[in-house]
Amino acid sequence: MPGSQPAVRRDVAGWLLIGWAAFLLLPWYKLESGFFAFDWLVRRGDGSPAAVLAFGAAPWLAPLVVPLLVATLLCARRHMRGVGVVAALGLVWLTAQGFAIIHSGWGYGWLASLSGAPGPKQPALGWGATAYCVALLMLVATELADRGYCKGDRFIVGSLLFVIAGMVLFVAYPLIAILLSAVQDNDGHFAPALFAAKVTNANIWSLRCLAGNGACGSAWNTVALAILVGVLCTALALPLALIALRTRVRAAWLLRSLSILPIITPPFVIGLALILLFGRAGIVTNFLSAHFDIPRSRWLYGMPGIAIAQVLAFTPIAFLVIAGVLQGVSPSVEEASSTLRASRWRTFRTVTWPLIRPGLASAFLIGFIESMADFANPLVLGGNFNVLSTDIFFAVVGAAHDQGRAAVLAIVLLAFTIAAFLAQRHWVGKRSFVTLSGKGDGGLPAPLPRGLRYGCYAVATPWLVLTIVVYVIILAGGFVQSIGRDNTPTLEYFLTAFSVEKGVNGWFLSGSAWPSLLTTIGLALVAMPLTAALGILTAWLLDRQRFRGRTLFEFLAMMSFAIPGTVVGISYILAFNVPPVQLTGTGLIIVISFVFRNMPVAIRAGLANLAQIDRSLDEASLTLRARSFATFRRAILPLLKPALVTAMIYSFVRAVTAVSAVIFLATGRFNLATVYIVGRADVGEYGIAIVYAAVMIVVMMAVLVGIQWLVGERRLGRRRAVADTGALPA
Amino acid sequence: MNDTPQAAANEPAVRFEAVTKRYGDVVAVDAVSFDIAPATLVTLLGPSGCGKTTTLRLVAGLEQASDGRILIGGADVTHLSAAERDVSMVFQSYALFPHMTVIENVSYGLRSMGIRKAQAAEQAAQKLALVGLAGYENRQPSELSGGQQQRVAVARAIVLEPKVLLFDEPLSNLDAKLRRRVREEIRELQQSLALTVVYVTHDQEEALAVSDRIIVMNAARIVQDGTPHALYNEPNSRFIADFMGDANVLDAVVGARHGDLADVQVGPLRTAIRHRGFAGTRAAIALRPHSLRLAEGRRPDMLGGTVRKRTYLGDHVEYHVTLDEPRAELFVSAPATAALIPEGAAVAVTFDPAEAILIGE
Ligand SMILES: Nc1ncnc2c1ncn2[C@@H]1O[C@H](COP(=O)(O)OP(=O)(O)O)[C@@H](O)[C@H]1O
């Protein structure tokens, strides 16, 4: 607009200031002693900022001053166009030099052959570089907003770029690292032939077991197992859901416990309990051998054991999906059918069944994905039965230490889970992850036909009994000498793991489980607010903003759900073990893996909550001079409290019980509870493993119930009432 | 037209210059231009889906125009966001913040502007009193009736004394009895505070009752723009005649003109009607249901037809008549004092030519 000179924009000036500080003051490279030791303040040397390094060891950092200079100049002239362009160029240069020059010289073979020399070296990026990146990214956001992207809203563009940058760095880049690692030989040369050989390797694809001579490839094993588990889970979950919602049992406790158990139970715990029951020295095995002369065998180790454990572990998840769909079937359509003289059976067959069929497909695919991604049950029960997720692990930790092979296996596994994820989205749509909303609906659901009802009971009861037995074993097993063989009560294992002793310096935690438990809870607590914040922010962007590339953004955000933990683990090792971004061995990388693994849960909680909040609330706030950030904070965030709480609980609990990704990332310094338990079980110390698992389940249960009780239902009630008054716009 | 920005008082409060809004292939608002004078209540009227809400949201800044310019108080706001425009809106669903009390809702805008809490609450309380809700400050919105919630929404919208106040179908969530009262209250408030109001409705009676001026839209365009009186009495198209007064529209041929009047042939009937400057020959005449008279029997030089249906409504009687020439269905509203005509009877249809309106094709 003509006339008055606009003031220097405060946000631009602020980001510029941070950019300059990052360039001039902060240590550019990653410090061995860690940033928060603050010895970089006194010992300049390796703690030098880029400005100093540019004149000596690292002249390639000098161009990084250009974006700052140009942007400052433009800003001083009140000329905002172009600030974002130079900032973007700065980011490109930073990335290029980061990959081109690494700790061992040239980052690319062709650079070395071009220059002929071994090339310069530089360590990984540190906090200075991080702050510099964030500042430049926000300058880019400012410019995009000024150009009218996202209706010119700086907060929205800024958060969008921030979330996207996070996902690119911590989801996409590691996956690319896997791909690169898979198509390269161990010296980093492009080797497509080798890749082809690896991908078609007999260890992965062999079908010999069908002919009866030898083992099948791990890919076929995995697929067969996943299909079996998916089918069984669905077949069990459907009767359970019908019992819970369509019979007089209508047990609230069934619903509730089934929705909580899979979250708080680390999956391998069920594998452990199965070993104690059916293993060579298990309770049932002993009983059968003593009374019926049935010989002991190792039948449990392999496909049968893994399948049983996974069915027990994942049926509740399938149940939640089907129950959600079944709840969405309004009883009034069933009533309508019965008033049209349809028998109960006909009503079920012609009305209820077609309506829940997509839910069954969804439940199957989720069981399929979970089974493929499961790592811990195959680890404890696998025997000679190889599946992809454990193969990946052993390719890295085993004697072979073949990262290329691990990468290839990861790609195969990822291809399967992504395909299943796409199929799930395609068939069932994005509303498939129905959360239990307890939608009140008039009318009585049609009672099940009698035959079907008894069928449901017949299928569900054995499963329920086995589940209860498993949990009893887990909770009690650690408090007897050797469950099944010697049932003398003992606190030995509990004390070994969790004793607190008084030493010369006062009380201290002497139990062997304490370090890993405290580390786990500490890291999970750090990840919790970050996951919730990032997830809710992403949900808000997805639900309330229209921008180009939104569908792609949503796909990426939800896709991390389909990346198996083992793949995440191996990809993080491949991507973050070397500069430019080197994080392995730190607690930070564990936190980051927690955040990006659990973000979809937070996003889903946020989306479900936002769907209940009328869009006109945002708009009312906007027309009352509140900009998008103020609108989000004052009008929407308070209404998102239920989602926020859900996201926090889930991200905490899932972080604590996670094992597949972090088993790659845990170190001596950052040992984690689940990794510790799997380790104990691996060497046969079942007592400690079980007692530790029991403590975790009880603690997690207390956390869940406690928070639910604290938050209460009142706030939810009011929100629902209001959502009802919000009429549809004409 | 006055394009120089010196005299703010003469500026239209809102000006649209060929504003277009597209959603993909759908054109929701198509090159719409209008001016809205300060301190007037202007209604956007039209059938559902014609683009009224979109137009209103373009004023508010909740949608960004695909083309054209929007000015508010003389300043170009085309690219400003909703938060940067001096415009407030009362939403169809009221959109009260459920986690805030009434007074917190009303002071929301003031707090966004950085005004301190105590002062904001004081100003908000004044506005609440203005809409007759003093004493309700600490209620939750869910504890109010629909009408009260609506007043809170109005108080919240006027608390910033915006240049323009927008209403999107404000009465649609109220029961029929309340509607009349609330619309009168809105009108009184607008006049006493000299507010500039843009009001959206699809109900022509409501529009006639509250407006200084009505802009009628159809299929994303403006079809006519004028005072309620002008629109009702001088419709410039069949659409307006039908939409504004349920008029019966009959094809007609225009003959010679003498002064204000023109000879018009409608079927067998020959009469003289005000031509309103219309110069062509093929035209139509609009006849309101209550300006038609029915008499049993047929007359060769008059419009004739058959009563198909009769509805007795106490104070008046409604007839559906199938006309012989020109073929048409007529809707007639006769005073209850007139003699009742049985269904199936042949009737002659007459009207006072002064009440007939000539419409160009
Ligand atoms: N967000 C949107 N996306 C696509 N089409 C829209 C959107 N909003 C409105 N429309 C379309 O624009 C047209 C005008 O809508 P609207 O302004 O709401 O009509 P009115 O308020 O007059 O009933 C309709 O055809 C509607 O379908």
Ligand SMILES: [Mg+2]
């Ligand atoms: Mg509308």
